[in-house]
Structures are given as C-alpha cells and as structure tokens.
Amino acid sequence: MTSITHPAARPAPAPSPRLTEETDPHCLPPARAAELLSGAPWRRFAAIGDSLSAGVGDPSPGYTSLGWADRLADVLRRVQPGLAYLNTGEVGATTDRVLATQLDRMAEFGPDLVHVPCGANDLFRREPDFAAAERSLRRLYEAAAGTGARLTMFTLGRAFVVPGFPDWEDRVRTLNAVVRRLARDHDAVLVDVWDHPVNARPDLLSADGIHFSASGQAVLAAEVVKGLAGVLGGRD
Template sequence: MSHIHTEANDPLVIDNAEAARLLQGAPWRRFAVMGDSVAEGIGDPSPGYATSPWADRVAAALRVGQPDLEYLNTGRMGAATRSVIRHQLDQVIDFGPDLVHITCGANDLWQSDPDIEALAHNLDHLFRTVAKQGAQISTVAFADAFIGPTMGPMRSRIHTLNEIVRELAQDYDAILLDLWEHPLRLRTDLLSADLVHFAMSGHAVVASEMIKALATAAQPRHRVA
C-alpha cells in the first residue's frame, strides 16, 4: 500500500463532516473509555495528520450531534486487566456512562507464561460489570501488525486475546471493531518508533472505523426497547 501523506487524501479516513453525518441521531451522551495505552491514545505524531488520539476523535464526532456529551478516558499506559479493574472500573461506573469502550489485555501477555484463564476472567468481569449498568459496550480486536524482534513473538498471543474479545463481544452484545485483517495493518508507517503503538495516522483510521461501527449500532433496528 502506498504511503498516504495527509488526512485529506487518506481513503481510510472520513472527514469531520462525514463523521457528523454518520453519528447524527446517535443516542449516547456519556462516553467513557477504559483500559491500557490503546485506550489512553499513545502514539507518535504523523506528518499531515492531527495529533489527536482515536478516542478523542470519536468523542468530538459524537459531540457534534450531542453538544452536551460528557467524555471520560481513564486509559493508562501499561495497565493490565487486573489494574483496570482495581484503578479504573469504579471511576467509570461512577461516571454513569451510556457508552463504554473497553480495550485491555495485551499487557497481561508480556509475562513469560501468561495466565490466559485469568485474563479471560478479568475481561469478563469488566464487560459484565459495565453491561449490568445498562451501558452499550464497544471494544476492538487488534490488527495483525506485529513485526520485529519485540512484537513478532506476541502475534499468537494477541490472536488468542482477540478470540477472547470476540466471544465477549458476542456474549455482551458489544460493538466490535475487528482490525485483525484490516488493510491498515499493511502500512509501512503505521507504527510509532517503539514498534508497538499506532502513530497518529493509525489513530485517524481507527477513529473512522469506530465511528462507522457506532453509526451502524445506532440505527433503530439495533436499539433495545
């Protein structure tokens, strides 16, 4: 895939007007994001792209249709699932959200012998607790972009994490953004210098895809009476 220089000509990025059109009439007024560095929005700047993490972009798009939208992001770099439960979950619940994005689990996998059963249990606890509050959950399955000596060995573990997330999304009627085979993964300038986190060009694409997923979920046929 050829290099894309700016948001203006990136075919995978929707502009602000299209984002606002897609989310016109979306019901959510209290948007919370919880989890790890992906939730927090870590990433290097990209020339030609706004330095704005994906979740901030989504919140801005939602706010066009809901000017009184409240937005909370508790994401923290390095947070494993147990840390999210201990240090973020109560804050998110107290916020009283009607839309909650949950992204975590990758940091649990850095151990030499990760406890996949505990990881799945912790994620289920997060999803279940949020669902009991009546909030719509969104989540993401990570892109297959794991290269180099640091991240290459993580590929199979991330694949396992994605399978857990897909099952939870089905169990809790969550909006799932599945990026595993998304063409974004083929871009040579996708990753930050750490070869772990998406650069801001990647954040722009993730935001666009999340906005489209939210717009689909907001259609009347998807609402629960």
C-alpha cells in the first residue's frame, strides 16, 4: 500500500479590509476639504443636467449616502455658511432636454459656480449623432458660462458600460473627447474620470450597473474639491 502525503495547505490570504469613507485614499474628510477651499468665493452653486449631476446611486457600507453635489454643497457651506444651492438634475435627461427645461431655472438662480452635464444620455441611441451632441453641449455650456459662473464638468468613467451597445467604449471615448474640448474652451474645472483608479473597484456601481454608488459619489466630490482648490491656488 502506497501512502500519499499531501503538502500542508497554505492558509488563504486574509481578505482586504473593506474601505470606508475614513480609510478611502481617494476621499477627503470634510474638514480637510473645507481647508482646501478656504477663501473660496462661491456663494451660489447650481448643478444642472442628468442623474450624474443629481448624484443618483445606491448606498455603500461605510459611506454617507449623499450624492457628490450635495457633498460639495456641504463643504462649501463650511467656507460660505450662507451658500445657496440648486440642483435640477433629472434622471434620463438628454442635453436637449436640459436646454429646454433647466436653463431658465439656472439663470433665475444666478449662480457663480455651475456643474454642467457631459451628455451621457445622448449615447443611448441606435446611432449617436456626435456632431449634434457637441452643438447642443456647446450651447448649454455657453449659456451656463454666460452667467459669469465658474463651470465644472465630468468625463464618463470606463466602469460605465452598457452591454447592449457593442461599441459602447468607443461612444464614451468620443463623447469624452468632446467634453475635454469644451472644458478647454470655457476654462472649466474638468474631473476626468475615464482613467481614475476608482473604475477598478468591484463595488463601484449601483445595482443598475450604471450609476456610481455612495462610495463613488464620495470620490467624485473629493475630485471636484481638488479641482476647485487648484483654481484657487492659481489666483493672483
């Protein structure tokens, strides 16, 4: 009888500890975020657009369930306690719908800081018309900039995937290129999410596979704060 001796099994590696808002290297504690925006002049913050502007997303364990824009408003209130905040973000809104239904409210509000959408819902067509999307986005950005406000905007991240469109990555790349051009034209604060490390997180997206969960919203807010801090640092 032959005896077979198996080597001792190696213990499985301990699972990585789950990140929380306090341990997430891409988040900012509220006090630190307010410190970065110390002296910020913005007193009237508006976010217009779609669900990305609205901050739609599922809860994440260890993170406050707030959208990125609400988080940014809270930080700005630490700097400007009388901050006025308007968010007209609408789930599913295309750029043309934002032009038709949200610009008047934004103008009446009189913002000095405006977040504008990147046209994500313009991609949900059999054949997107990128030239038309760029024209509409340009009209939208020009109207927002016409208020005299500083503009902020996002590109779409690579984690945002719609399997029903085999060319989805190409669509996002093309739209992101449009947004980058318009950001340069308007000297906007652009948070370029496409290659951000957060895209690799398995729990980044909500159950719908589209919207960032609360952890992603926290990272977006931190990146906008950093972008605005960079603008403040460049002041004369």
